[in-house]
Amino acid sequence: MxxxxxxxxxxxxxxxxxxSNMNAQLKPGELVDGIAAVIGDEIVLESDVNEQRNYAKxxxxxxxDKCDFLENLIxxxxxxxxxxxxxxxxxRSAAIKEQANAKYRQLLSQFPDEKTMLAAYKFxxxxxxxxxIEKIDVDQYYGQAKYQRITEKADVTPNEVTDxxxxxxxxxxxxxxEISLAQIMIFPKLTEAHKDDLIKRxxxxxxxxxxxxxxxxxARIYSEDEGSAANxxxxxxxxxxxxxxxxxxxxxxxxENEISDPIESEFGYHIIQLIKKSGKVYDARHILLKATPTDxxxxxxxxxxxxxxxxxxxxxITFKDAAFKFSDDKKTKFNAGIISGADGSDKIERxxxxxxxxxxxxxxxxxxxxxxxEDEDNKRKVVKIIKLEDVIPAHQITLETDYNRIKQMALNKxxxxxxxxxxxxxxxxxxxxxxxxxxxxxxxxxxxxxxxKK
Numbered sequence: 001m002x003x004x005x006x007x008x009x010x011x012x013x014x015x016x017x018x019x020s021n022m023n024a025q026l027k028p029g030e031l032v033d034g035i036a037a038v039i040g041d042e043i044v045l046e047s048d049v050n051e052q053r054n055y056a057k058x059x060x061x062x063x064x065d066k067c068d069f070l071e072n073l074i075x076x077x078x079x080x081x082x083x084x085x086x087x088x089x090x091x092r093s094a095a096i097k098e099q100a101n102a103k104y105r106q107l108l109s110q111f112p113d114e115k116t117m118l119a120a121y122k123f124x125x126x127x128x129x130x131x132x133i134e135k136i137d138v139d140q141y142y143g144q145a146k147y148q149r150i151t152e153k154a155d156v157t158p159n160e161v162t163d164x165x166x167x168x169x170x171x172x173x174x175x176x177x178e179i180s181l182a183q184i185m186i187f188p189k190l191t192e193a194h195k196d197d198l199i200k201r202x203x204x205x206x207x208x209x210x211x212x213x214x215x216x217x218x219a220r221i222y223s224e225d226e227g228s229a230a231n232x233x234x235x236x237x238x239x240x241x242x243x244x245x246x247x248x249x250x251x252x253x254x255x256e257n258e259i260s261d262p263i264e265s266e267f268g269y270h271i272i273q274l275i276k277k278s279g280k281v282y283d284a285r286h287i288l289l290k291a292t293p294t295d296x297x298x299x300x301x302x303x304x305x306x307x308x309x310x311x312x313x314x315x316x317i318t319f320k321d322a323a324f325k326f327s328d329d330k331k332t333k334f335n336a337g338i339i340s341g342a343d344g345s346d347k348i349e350r351x352x353x354x355x356x357x358x359x360x361x362x363x364x365x366x367x368x369x370x371x372x373x374e375d376e377d378n379k380r381k382v383v384k385i386i387k388l389e390d391v392i393p394a395h396q397i398t399l400e401t402d403y404n405r406i407k408q409m410a411l412n413k414x415x416x417x418x419x420x421x422x423x424x425x426x427x428x429x430x431x432x433x434x435x436x437x438x439x440x441x442x443x444x445x446x447x448x449x450x451x452x453k454k
Contacts (some may be wrong), residue, residue: 029353035072037447038433040081042139044073046435067441074447075423075433076198077145082426083146092141098239104427105227105235112230141142152414154271156407159235162311164410165399172397172406179361180390182337184308184322185329186377187266188293188301198269198289202262203294205287206271209259213283215273224268224286233273247272250283267291267380293381297376299384305372309385312369319369319387329377337387347392357386364388420445 037044052069070253083089104126111328114126121226123129147275156164165172219233228235240248246265254260254274262269266289275283293301308326311317317325323337332339353361360370369387376382392401399406424445432447 001332034036034435036070036435036438037077038431039074039077040430042077042081044070044077047286048073057343057376067438067443070434070438070441071445071447073442074434075419075445076139078423078426079150079419080139080142080147080302081430083149083164086149088148089142089145093138095239095452096137096141098237098242099136099138100130101237102242103133103137104130105231107186108231147415147419151418154411154415154418156410156414160414161403161407161410164413165406169397173404175392175395175397177394178341178347178392179350179353179388180346180392181348181357182319182323182387183329183339183384183386184305184319184333184337185377186301186305186326187382188297190291190293190297193355194294194297195264195269195291198291199210199262201289202269202271206259206261215259215287217348219285219287223287224290225286229284233287234275236283236284237281238284249288252277253280256394264291290425292379298381298383302372302374305383305385309369309372328382338389343408360386361388364389371384388448 035043036046036049049066052073053064053066056064090438100137107121108114108117111120118125118129122127123132148319158334176273201222205222209215209218214232216234218230218231218288223229223233227351233321235243238248238251239394242248242263243251244267246263247270249400250260250263250270250273253270254272255278256274260270261270262271264270268288270286275285277283289410299448308317308322312319312322320336323333327337329337337350338346340346342352356375360373362368366388370385372383372385374381375384395401397405423432427446427449432449434447
């Protein structure tokens with residue numbers, strides 16, 4: 001098996017590039033250390049190559065030759081370059097800029113102030129850092145969009161799957177212990193007395209603001225929104241549709257500097273101050289009091305789920321129907337409660353299961369259901385029951401047990417071949433320059449054509 005095919009199986013050549021998120025790219029204390037390559041008007045930095053290589057090592061890749069990763073990054077940049085010229089790919093510059101602003105605020109919430117964050121990430125100012133975040137997101141969007149455009153008609157027949165397996169079966173990875181899980185998750189209901197208390201507290205804060213306190217100072221003291229409290233509750237450049245509907249409806253019905261009455265959202269209760277509105281974006285401050293359930297409210301939710309479990313065990317309702325009827329988890333309730341793994345399948349490596357869930361599953365057999373237990377979902381307290389749908393012991397991959405997995409591998413290989421063909425077709429007409437430190441690399445494609453033409 002070639003090195004490239006090994007990387008395909010372990011990481012997915014192009015999807016690996018797309019998977020690196022903004023937090024991985026923007027590592028505190030790390031500086032750009034030179035240009036590795038230029039493709040059209042796109043640039044690959046030396047730090048990009050190192051980041052992809054380190055990511056591969058963390059994922060257990062045995063092949064980490066810098067030349068391979070540079071070639072992958074150059075291929076991606078060529079896709080980005082071509083995508084920006086493709087009139088059938090939507091220009092999402094405005095949405096990406098708004099997304100970058102949101103990520104910036106999210107990062108800021110992890111630091112005591114903006115100055116500390118900028119120093120940690122080695123940026124001179126917020127404008128420079130937002131631009132860096134935006135550039136990463138632009139590359140990801142356009143690279144994915146072009147990849148999908150080129151490979152949208154890719155398919156493999158059963159014979160091709162079999163041929164692929166027969167050719168590479170000795171190199172295919174062993175499958176680790178896996179399980180399939182389904183869940184029913186509910187958000188504990190707050191009592192009316194608890195809701196009234198939150199509303200009264202917000203009304204008192206609003207009165208204090210009317211009496212001379214600033215909204216900003218009260219947000220710093222009382223707001224439980226980690227993303228904005230340290231910034232006086234402020235969110236800037238909010239695009240319509242970006243916030244949850246109750247928040248947006250309340251904010252956009254205010255006059256500038258007006259403060260709303262307490263409103264309820266899925267996160268809790270808020271008061272909102274509209275700062276300014278301009279076209280399709282607006283600035284607003286808010287103070288959030290989370291709807292954190294009490295111990296008694298958690299007990300009530302557990303009792304409800306345990307009674308649902310009783311109905312399932314008694315055969316009065318299926319787990320699938322119960323998930324659809326009772327679960328508050330929109331990601332699973334319409335899919336029989338099935339929890340998807342990292343690759344989108346219903347199989348999850350046992351060792352990747354969070355410890356809290358592993359504890360609840362201890363001693364269970366296929367088909368068993370846990371008792372109701374507490375967990376967290378997006379920083380909210382929830383209560384769950386989980387069904388152990390299947391147990392798949394570690395095994396060598398075979399057509400009989402892993403046909404769909406092998407089919408996906410064969411399909412990925414075909415997609416990569418389509419990408420390679422597209423890239424090669426663009427080489428003659430695309431400016432490409434690679435730094436001299438990579439002169440000894442033996443690339444699969446003729447990226448060094450500029451140096452060859454002498």
